[in-house]
Amino acid sequence: MEIPKRLILDQTAIARRVRELGARLSQDYRGLEPVLVGVLKGAFIFLADLVRALEFPVEVDFVRLASYGAGTQSSGEVRITKDVETPLTGRHVLIVEDIVDAGLTLEALRRHLAARQPASLKICCFIDKRERRQVEVPLDYVGFIVPKGFLVGYGLDCGEKFRTLPEVYALDSG
Ligand code: IMP
Ligand code: MG
Numbered sequence: 001m002e003i004p005k006r007l008i009l010d011q012t013a014i015a016r017r018v019r020e021l022g023a024r025l026s027q028d029y030r031g032l033e034p035v036l037v038g039v040l041k042g043a044f045i046f047l048a049d050l051v052r053a054l055e056f057p058v059e060v061d062f063v064r065l066a067s068y069g070a071g072t073q074s075s076g077e078v079r080i081t082k083d084v085e086t087p088l089t090g091r092h093v094l095i096v097e098d099i100v101d102a103g104l105t106l107e108a109l110r111r112h113l114a115a116r117q118p119a120s121l122k123i124c125c126f127i128d129k130r131e132r133r134q135v136e137v138p139l140d141y142v143g144f145i146v147p148k149g150f151l152v153g154y155g156l157d158c159g160e161k162f163r164t165l166p167e168v169y170a171l172d173s174g
Pocket of ligand 1: 042097098099100101102103104105106129149150151152156157158
């Protein structure tokens with residue numbers, strides 16, 4: 001497997017930013033015992049690093065979403081293939097997502113989880129990619145803003161490839 005050549009975020013930059021986000025979350029959520037909901041599969045590495053940067057206990061759960069359509073653009077129709085198992089009513093919920101592109105996936109998930117009537121519902125995403133945004137989803141915590149391109153690594157994949165790379169790269173075909 002040949003590694004893509006255009007490096008966007010190196011390990012040092014990622015680690016520093018995750019520590020900063022962890023510090024902010026520690027200020028905002030201390031004592032609230034939040035549930036962090038990771039969006040599979042892409043967010044698993046970001047979530048794993050993020051929870052270890054927190055100075056207070058949290059619960060972790062996962063959802064898995066399938067967006068209809070293949071390739072590098074999501075179709076907008078979203079199906080939940082694995083739901084959260086933790087009761088969320090009255091809990092402080094933080095969605096942890098890898099990347100927001102059109103915003104359709106996250107908006108569908110936000111509505112789905114809001115229906116459980118959590119005490120609060122916020123979003124933390126690793127990368128905010130604004131160029132193709134179609135829905136203005138409120139992003140409360142953002143790791144990096146990257147204007148465009150198709151990104152891989154640190155959980156992000158292209159057809160299941162490159163997910164395990166410790167840095168983030170852009171694919172030139174993106
Ligand atoms: P959207 O915001 O509805 O367009 O979909 C976002 C989802 O598409 C993310 O959760 C990713 O799974 C995937 N995605 C969007 N952009 C990229 C990218 O640059 N690299 C890898 N996956 C991406
Ligand atoms: Mg995703």
